[in-house]
Amino acid sequence: MTRPRIGFVGLGQMGRPMATRLDEAGYPLTVFDAAPFAPIGSATSATALDGLAGVDILILMLPNSAVVTAVLEELAPRLSSGTLVVDMSSSEPLQTRALAAQLAGRDLRFVDAPVSGGVRGAVAGTLAIMAGGDISSVRPVLDVLGRTVLEVGPVGSGHAAKALNNLVSAATLSVTVEALRLGAEFGIDPATLTAVLNSSSGRSNTSENKVAQFMLDGSYASGFALQLMAKDVRIAVGLARELAQRTEIADRVAEQWSRVAGEVTPQTDHTAMYELIGGPR
Known part of the structure; x- marks a missing residue:
């Protein structure tokens, strides 16, 4: 069976690393980026966007x-009629739906x-992918990139789910950092309190996978930017x-x-919140 030609922007x-995995999996791949970049395996490097015109699937990571x-x-x-555009960026859900409708008008x-x-x-191919639409x-392409592929609803639902997931993640990180700072001020070592959280009802992805690994050692190297x-x-x-829903905690x-985010550089890792919030009033 002939594999689809993939364009990656x-x-x-x-x-x-996502494009690299597709190349290593043997997909015919054409890549493009606005900034200079080193070649990726056997992938064709487009020097302009129109170099992607013949692809069957266009993946965007913007x-x-x-x-x-x-x-x-x-x-x-x-793009040819019937081309599938896959937006893997963190985009705005309602804009995504409007864009999908516009593209449908072009077939x-x-x-x-x-x-x-x-x-x-991304490097390991163990991403969680939240998909909106058919x-x-x-699916075989997404399975190369992620360990879990979740079909969450119609077009736009993937972007909504991603934003909502990161809202929960950010809120959990914030309150965990504040708890660790409070504990330290009272005399509880942050590593000890982290062990308490991880053995109790305060356990979270932050406490299990970020505090000891990236915060307490000051490395702040999780690979996801604070901004x-x-x-x-x-x-x-x-x-x-847009949906006229009240969000008290999310607003804070x-x-x-x-x-x-307005006080740091684009390179600042989100786990650096450990030293950027908390402390005396």
């Missing part, structure tokens, strides 16, 4: 909805399939506004993460 920290829209405005007229298919798992998951024709987490939290809260989480 966006070779950042996440995109490059910073936000605005960039996704800009790329597709230029590229969509060049282009669209699904959203954002990921969770960070750079390590992924039946692209990107803040962006996803804002997407979740923005969705609540968004306020905190947005404030701190």
